[in-house]
Amino acid sequence: MRAFSQLLDGLVYTRSRNGKLDLIASYMRQAPDPDRGWALAALTGNLDLKAVKASAIGAMIRDRTDPVLFEMSRDYVGDLAETVALLWPKAENQPEEMDDGSLSLSAIVDRLHAVSRASAPATLAQMMDHLDASGRFALLKLATGGLRVGISARLAKTGFAQAFNLDVDEVEECWHALTPPYAALFAWAEGKTARPDPAGTPFFRPFMLAHPLEADGVDLTDYAAEWKWDGIRIQIVGTGRETRLYSRAGDDITATFPDIAQAFTAHAVLDGELLVKGEFQGGEAASFNALQQRLGRKAVTAKMMDDYPAFVRLYDMLIDADEDLRSLPWEQRRARLEATMPTLDPHRFDLSALIETPDFESLANIRAGARDAAIEGVMLKRRDSPYVAGRKAALWYKWKRDPLIADCVMMYAQRGHGKRSSFYSDYTFGCWTEEGELLPVGKAYSGFTDEELKWLDRFVRGNTVNRFGPVREVEKSLVLEVAFDSIHESKRHKSGLAMRFPRIARIRRDKPAHEADTVEGLKRLVI
Amino acid sequence: MLWNQPVRSTFSLKAMAHWIEPHPTGIYVRPADAWIDPSVPQQRALVTHGHADHARGGHGHVWATQETLAIMALRYGTASGTAVAYGEEIRMGGVTISYVPAGHVLGSAQILLSHAGERVVVTGDYKRRPDPTCKPFEPVPCDIFVTEATFGLPVFRHPDTGSEVDRLLAALHANPDRCVLVGAYALGKAQRLIMELRGRGHHDPIRIHGALERMCALYADFGIDLGDLRPATGLPSKEMRGSIVVSPPSALNDRWSRRLPDPITAMASGWMRVRQRARQRNVELPLVISDHDDWDELTDTIREVAPSETWITHGREEALLHWCMTHQMRARALALVDREDEDEG
Numbered sequence: 001m002r003a004f005s006q007l008l009d010g011l012v013y014t015r016s017r018n019g020k021l022d023l024i025a026s027y028m029r030q031a032p033d034p035d036r037g038w039a040l041a042a043l044t045g046n047l048d049l050k051a052v053k054a055s056a057i058g059a060m061i062r063d064r065t066d067p068v069l070f071e072m073s074r075d076y077v078g079d080l081a082e083t084v085a086l087l088w089p090k091a092e093n094q095p096e097e098m099d100d101g102s103l104s105l106s107a108i109v110d111r112l113h114a115v116s117r118a119s120a121p122a123t124l125a126q127m128m129d130h131l132d133a134s135g136r137f138a139l140l141k142l143a144t145g146g147l148r149v150g151i152s153a154r155l156a157k158t159g160f161a162q163a164f165n166l167d168v169d170e171v172e173e174c175w176h177a178l179t180p181p182y183a184a185l186f187a188w189a190e191g192k193t194a195r196p197d198p199a200g201t202p203f204f205r206p207f208m209l210a211h212p213l214e215a216d217g218v219d220l221t222d223y224a225a226e227w228k229w230d231g232i233r234i235q236i237v238g239t240g241r242e243t244r245l246y247s248r249a250g251d252d253i254t255a256t257f258p259d260i261a262q263a264f265t266a267h268a269v270l271d272g273e274l275l276v277k278g279e280f281q282g283g284e285a286a287s288f289n290a291l292q293q294r295l296g297r298k299a300v301t302a303k304m305m306d307d308y309p310a311f312v313r314l315y316d317m318l319i320d321a322d323e324d325l326r327s328l329p330w331e332q333r334r335a336r337l338e339a340t341m342p343t344l345d346p347h348r349f350d351l352s353a354l355i356e357t358p359d360f361e362s363l364a365n366i367r368a369g370a371r372d373a374a375i376e377g378v379m380l381k382r383r384d385s386p387y388v389a390g391r392k393a394a395l396w397y398k399w400k401r402d403p404l405i406a407d408c409v410m411m412y413a414q415r416g417h418g419k420r421s422s423f424y425s426d427y428t429f430g431c432w433t434e435e436g437e438l439l440p441v442g443k444a445y446s447g448f449t450d451e452e453l454k455w456l457d458r459f460v461r462g463n464t465v466n467r468f469g470p471v472r473e474v475e476k477s478l479v480l481e482v483a484f485d486s487i488h489e490s491k492r493h494k495s496g497l498a499m500r501f502p503r504i505a506r507i508r509r510d511k512p513a514h515e516a517d518t519v520e521g522l523k524r525l526v527i
Numbered sequence: 528m529l530w531n532q533p534v535r536s537t538f539s540l541k542a543m544a545h546w547i548e549p550h551p552t553g554i555y556v557r558p559a560d561a562w563i564d565p566s567v568p569q570q571r572a573l574v575t576h577g578h579a580d581h582a583r584g585g586h587g588h589v590w591a592t593q594e595t596l597a598i599m600a601l602r603y604g605t606a607s608g609t610a611v612a613y614g615e616e617i618r619m620g621g622v623t624i625s626y627v628p629a630g631h632v633l634g635s636a637q638i639l640l641s642h643a644g645e646r647v648v649v650t651g652d653y654k655r656r657p658d659p660t661c662k663p664f665e666p667v668p669c670d671i672f673v674t675e676a677t678f679g680l681p682v683f684r685h686p687d688t689g690s691e692v693d694r695l696l697a698a699l700h701a702n703p704d705r706c707v708l709v710g711a712y713a714l715g716k717a718q719r720l721i722m723e724l725r726g727r728g729h730h731d732p733i734r735i736h737g738a739l740e741r742m743c744a745l746y747a748d749f750g751i752d753l754g755d756l757r758p759a760t761g762l763p764s765k766e767m768r769g770s771i772v773v774s775p776p777s778a779l780n781d782r783w784s785r786r787l788p789d790p791i792t793a794m795a796s797g798w799m800r801v802r803q804r805a806r807q808r809n810v811e812l813p814l815v816i817s818d819h820d821d822w823d824e825l826t827d828t829i830r831e832v833a834p835s836e837t838w839i840t841h842g843r844e845e846a847l848l849h850w851c852m853t854h855q856m857r858a859r860a861l862a863l864v865d866r867e868d869e870d871e872g
Contacts, residue, residue: 012802013811065681066853072846073682077801086682086800097686133684133800421780421792421809457782 001108002099003031004039005134008141011149015417020151024159035105037181042147043156046180049112051145052120054080060121060128065089081144085137091129099132106181112143154250164189169206169389172250176201202237202244204252205269205318205326206389210379210396217360218397223380224330225355225363228398229313230288230376230486230500231275232295236260236312240267256297259305260312263348268340269319271387272312273352275374285313285374288500289488313352314341315379318387326387333387367401376485377401403483403501404525406431407508407516409438410478413460414471416445423453424460424472427504429480431495432518438476439495439519447483447503456507479508479516487525495519497526543836544645544671546622549861554649554673556640559619561590563638563649566863573624575651576635577602577714578871590617592626594634594749598714601745611636613662629653630664631818632715633746639667648832649673654817655824656688659722660715660751664828672834673861676842677819677872678797685797685821691814692723698791698812699771706734706767707812708790710776712871713739715818717773718746720795721753723816724771734759734767736774736783764788780809797821797872817872826850 010023024043028036041047061070061084070087077083108127115123124143128136141147154168157175161168166189177198178185187193234253235246243264245254254261257274275285276294293308294300317337318326325333341351355378357363367378377400385395408429416425426445430438448456459478466473483505490498497519548555553565561571568585575581575591577598582591584603589596593610611617613636616625626636631652640647646669653664653675678685699707711717717739724733732755735743743753759772768788778784779792797817798804805813820828825847829837837858839847844860851858 013805013813015809015811066849068849069681069846072843072849073680076680076843077682078803082802083682086684089681097684415780417809422782422785 001103001105001131001135001138002101003027004035004105005099005132005138007039008138008147008149009134011151017155020155021159021162024151024156025163028160028163032104033183033186034181037183037186038105038109040156040160040182040185041180042142043149043151043159044153046153047109047142049109049142049145050115052112052115052124052143053117054144056117056120057081057084057124057140057144060084060125061087063121064125081140082137085133085140088128088133088136097132099135100130102130103127103135108139108142152249152251157250160189170195172204172206174198174203176203176244200239202239202242204235204237204244204246204250206250207233207235207248207271208316208387208389208396209391210398211391211393213380213397213399217364218380220357220360220363222382222384223397224334224383225357226315226352226379226381227355227370227372227375228377228379228400229273229275229285229352230374231273231285231291231313234260234272234274234312235318236264236268236270236272238264238266238268240265256294256300257310258300260310260348263345266340266343267321268317270312270314270337270340271316271318272314272349274310274312276308276310285311285372287373287486287488289490289498309347311348311350313350315352316387328386329384330381330387331383367399370401373486375401400485403485403505404487405505406441406482406484406522406525407479407511408441408482409476409513409516410459410474410480411438411440411476412471412473413456420453423457425453425457427456427480429482430476431516431522432514433495434518434520440493441495441497441519441522442482442484442493442499442502444480444482444502444504447505448507452504452507477513479511479513480504481506481508487522489526495522497522544642544647546642546645547640547647547671549838549863551862553863554861556619556622558642559622559624559640561619564651573638574599575629575638575649576631578632578652580871581651590624592634592636595636597745597749598634598742601741627665627667628662630655630658630661632658633661633718633749633751635661637664637667639669645670647671647673648834650675652677652819653828654820655828656685658719658818659726660719660746666828666832668834669832670835671838672829672832672836673838673840674825674829674847675819676825676839676844676847678817678821679825679839679843679847681822681846683797683800683821684823685800685815685817688723688816689727691795691816692720692727695771695793695812695814696724696727696729698793699769702791703769705789705791706770706772706787708772708774708779708784708787708792709814710779710792710794710796710808710810711773712796712818713742713775716795716816716871717775718743718751718753719818720773720816721756722751725754729771730754731770732757734762734770734772736772736778738775738778739773760786776808819872829856830854 007027011020014020073087074083111123157171158168161171174196177196184196188195233248237244243261245257245261247253276291277285317333320336380397382395408431410427411430412428413424414426416423428440428443430440460472460474463475464472465475482502484499484502486500488498492498546557552567554563561573562569563573564575564581565572570587572586573590574595577595582599589608590611596608596610611626613626613628616623623641625639627639629635629637631654637648637650648667648669655664711720721733735756743756791812792810793812793814794810795814795816799813799815837851839860840863848858848860
């Protein structure tokens, strides 16, 4: 257990993505089977144990220690599992604070699989006596069914792939053919057997992505134009028996959008944009802001699905029944997609329309005139492009709508993370009300150069008027030109506004603060 | 006026040792007309050790160990003081006073006061673990034992110091292209950490932040050989790869650390036992090394000293008070102000 508990501690404290990947990779290389398989299952959220209830853990600790001291400790520490892990008084004859090595991760998983509600406290207590504080913490997190070490399933798989010099997308392709503790996966990773066959399972295929358009234009005889919708990119994978939904990072989001998954019964893999529309949204595809109500939820209520009904605007077709279309030119895939549309539920699936226009100049005009809340810009796709993973030059371009611009006043600053942990790099900025008060309208931590960051950091330190923990309030004198993709109504800020993708476009040292924009002015940009 | 201070008690108190009075700003020894660790300037101050929450500037006259006086002189400029050696007895208005090692930092002392047939020990801050930079804590039998409770919750159980230092060295050796930056309180923790590293066979030059230089020199003057210490300034970043750098905790995430080669941020403190505390400070390598007793040591010490009454000055006093009560020991919590510096510990 010690190797696994040290891995979890490392993942909690390490900030950098590469650092986390190195930790996972090194564990996957060194840990024995089947421990590492169970660890991979735990890190990817695929370890399905009979979850022990928090109340069982409370009962277990009260049995061992003074309940008053336990409550005081819990008040201080916050987290139940951590409190119990730290507080746990060992049985009399046990050495202090040591993982005695008698319990492997797989032995623990086996016992947790077998545990009943009645036997849980005694089984847990017996195991706790053999572990150190880190081990006890890991055990309690496994037993209650949530590691919460701040990594995604995709990152865990990437770390695994790194350990054995594999391509993570190859791992992804066979993932759904596997069950914990993944003996077949490790055998393949170490070159002992062929790759597990994913046929018939709803696995994720890596997305094709676009480069920003930097050239002056493209020839529309070579490129097709379509709208870039402002939702989240989604892949629908149906085997005819089962449907899975994947986000751009490859995370399985089926549980968040059961309305979509249930409506899709085809045997196909499609690429599209997940959006919401309904009465609330005036019947049209709504802005990203509305979709946000549905994101990041493990379970979704009927009311949520009613108020924010999800649908998918389809872009592409990767697989049609057993036929892989990815090597075909875009035009042919598009034709196959169009032919499939009549078989799909029209309430849940529609086709992303092409923009029919003769030349690039007229396209530019159409793009400039687009006011739809759900449009983020224009996509340009080479008509003969195959569907290839990642960003390949000159195949697909994204041409985002020109950003909106506002002059705002810096109000608060906070330190960044990792390499920026010594810099005040996160800025909250505001605009003026009619009464002459500054109200926060957004927060940005990008857009500036390293030199500008140094200057901004000096400004914050030299103009601090108040400190609230890690936050500094600054003299309201610096105007920041903020670029953003769109602006929406929101309850998050007192101004009632929230910007999408705000970034610092320029530092306006020349502009007096009272000439910055007003909240009223920003409200007129809401779409 | 005797018990009119905001004190909480587990038992109704008989007027025990009524010649010593807890006040929010310190402990007043009436017959000696002197204050112990007063937080506001007083004419006559008995000071346990040099940390700022115990030793303030501006007192009329200070009685403390020679080491503590030197530390106060360094921090507050020259103050008039009388050095009291460990074990030496001084008389003050009918009170016999002596200073007993507390094991907390260089020069730290418990103050033993005897008067009217009663003995009172005021510990200041203390720890029971071995510390190569100061004399070990000596338990003194007494009627009233005045203790701190910085880590007075059973979640605080400090692991073995040697294994924590080994984790630091392992991280250093596993990352030859980086350095390990350790945040350690400038008085006591920094020097102890350096000595613990030397004790584990690490004799390479250790780089120190400018704010540590004078205190390390003071330790050296008192015969504590910290080995090869060099300033962490004025060097190209890459020449500090593979080095241990020690700074005050406040410099860990500050501009100062930008000069270092991709530092692994560590911190040596008893607070590092709690994950969220380490995360809040962006600490990647939390080292649980404390200059205070952990829970087991606090309770063991109270058992060993076996006073008629325990007074708890600062920290998590509620929990320790509860423990005393459930173990049939007489105890009360004093409400002293301005104690406990978050970076210390």
